Amino acid sequence: MDDIRKAVKNMCMDANYHLGSDMLETFRSALAEEESTVGKEVLEQLVENAEIASTQKVPMCQDTGMVVAFVELGQDCRIIGGGLYDAINQGIREGYQEGYLRNSIVKDPLQRYNTGDNTPGVIHLELVQGDECTIHLTAKGFGSENMSRLQMMKPADGMEGVKDFVIETVRLAGPNACPPMIVGVGLGGNFEMSAYLAKKSLLRPVGDRNEREDIAQLEKELLEKINQLGLGPQGMGGRTTALDVHVEVYATHIAGLPVAVNINCHASRHKTAVL
Amino acid sequence: MSAKLLHLPLMEDQLKDLRAGDRVELTGSLYTARDAAHKRMIETLEVGGILPFPIVGQTIYYVGPTPAKPGQVIGSAGPTTSGRMDLYAPKLIELGLKGMIGKGRRQKAVKDAMKEYKAVYFAAVGGAAALIARSIKKSEVIAYHDLGSEAIYRLEVERFPVIVINDIYGADLYEEGEKNYRIKP
Numbered sequence A: 001m002d003d004i005r006k007a008v009k010n011m012c013m014d015a016n017y018h019l020g021s022d023m024l025e026t027f028r029s030a031l032a033e034e035e036s037t038v039g040k041e042v043l044e045q046l047v048e049n050a051e052i053a054s055t056q057k058v059p060m061c062q063d064t065g066m067v068v069a070f071v072e073l074g075q076d077c078r079i080i081g082g083g084l085y086d087a088i089n090q091g092i093r094e095g096y097q098e099g100y101l102r103n104s105i106v107k108d109p110l111q112r113y114n115t116g117d118n119t120p121g122v123i124h125l126e127l128v129q130g131d132e133c134t135i136h137l138t139a140k141g142f143g144s145e146n147m148s149r150l151q152m153m154k155p156a157d158g159m160e161g162v163k164d165f166v167i168e169t170v171r172l173a174g175p176n177a178c179p180p181m182i183v184g185v186g187l188g189g190n191f192e193m194s195a196y197l198a199k200k201s202l203l204r205p206v207g208d209r210n211e212r213e214d215i216a217q218l219e220k221e222l223l224e225k226i227n228q229l230g231l232g233p234q235g236m237g238g239r240t241t242a243l244d245v246h247v248e249v250y251a252t253h254i255a256g257l258p259v260a261v262n263i264n265c266h267a268s269r270h271k272t273a274v275l
Numbered sequence B: 001m002s003a004k005l006l007h008l009p010l011m012e013d014q015l016k017d018l019r020a021g022d023r024v025e026l027t028g029s030l031y032t033a034r035d036a037a038h039k040r041m042i043e044t045l046e047v048g049g050i051l052p053f054p055i056v057g058q059t060i061y062y063v064g065p066t067p068a069k070p071g072q073v074i075g076s077a078g079p080t081t082s083g084r085m086d087l088y089a090p091k092l093i094e095l096g097l098k099g100m101i102g103k104g105r106r107q108k109a110v111k112d113a114m115k116e117y118k119a120v121y122f123a124a125v126g127g128a129a130a131l132i133a134r135s136i137k138k139s140e141v142i143a144y145h146d147l148g149s150e151a152i153y154r155l156e157v158e159r160f161p162v163i164v165i166n167d168i169y170g171a172d173l174y175e176e177g178e179k180n181y182r183i184k185p
Helices: A002-017 A021-033 A037-056 A084-098 A155-177 A191-201 A213-226 B012-016 B035-046 B089-094 B108-117 B129-133 B145-150 B173-181
Strands: A066-074 A122-128 A133-140 A149-153 A181-189 A242-252 A257-264 A270-274 B004-007 B023-032 B059-061 B099-102 B120-123 B136-143 B152-166
Touching (some): A002 A066, A066 A084, A155 B173, A181 A191, A181 A213, B089 B108
Parallel strands (some): A066 A122, B099 B120
Antiparallel strands (some): A149 A257, B136 B152
């Protein structure tokens, strides 16, 4: 339990200070290709911001997010010394306190009292083979979270319907979601499974393609079409609206075609620990 | 394209030269407020109370900074989504608010108020919070302490980098930018 608490605490801080190298590389290549002057200016600021945050160990964004933990627990792994959920929340508490991260969680969606320690996080648990415990942790900002959408489409809407819904979601999100963004798509399953898949797809590194050839193709096509929207960095006009699109699929019902789009801002913060 | 330098508080004359898309660097004092502080300000006005700072000519920055580390003036301090303040903004503009800094689209009611009462909406780069914090030289909570990171701060800024989204003539950079770069399928 102590190992989990410590790992979560460190990941909360690291995720908020150090942007992944995949993201930094993408910023630089986008900068080379961006045509809009204001778009270039924005991208330059983002590169500089990431450098300042990393060197000075300060949060890259003031919205240090709601913590989402994806736990892959080996069925032969035994947690001793206390509960898994308590260990994760204690890690969040310590990480946000010691790391000077903002407490952005309210206890109740209507009464809205801040919990004062950024807990609780959202925890997803998956049981896997083996004796390891892997934790993928993300600090998810709400500027982009608020612009996410889910639609229970009809099977007849098919591939074209799915594409239109994803692209329309990005267009509606526009500057509010802090582009350049990462677009996570969950296709199939049921209502909650599609949302879960969309969120989980955001854990994949930028540039990583789905193993299925047809889905990889869909990802590429969506990325191209989204970047034709013209929104650009921060929605001020330009070529770089999305840095990547990740699609995850799951079996679904004969009557349904659930599609969930979860948008992540350019401060795509996630870390992984294997215990 | 070099940035225009502007001093805060803003005068109506200064706003006449600003156009959507201009890069601007702001120097002077401004106030922070997010959803909770806006709600409280409007509720105060509704019962005939007075605002915690004189609003005429002022600029409000929509931000909830992270806690300052020892030795820092302020923590990371990038803009939050402005749309959540749309319900409250027209009233403040009517009372003399001249500038707003945030990110994201504004509703028509806010844009109309900006045109009618001459106010400007600037965007700072969302997520460039560590960079922006460097242009904040002083920070002091002046009201609503109990709101924590949502309290009202008075900030002294130097060359705070922003971009004009909505000018006093009704132009909107988000609409123009998207139109200019859109590739029709």
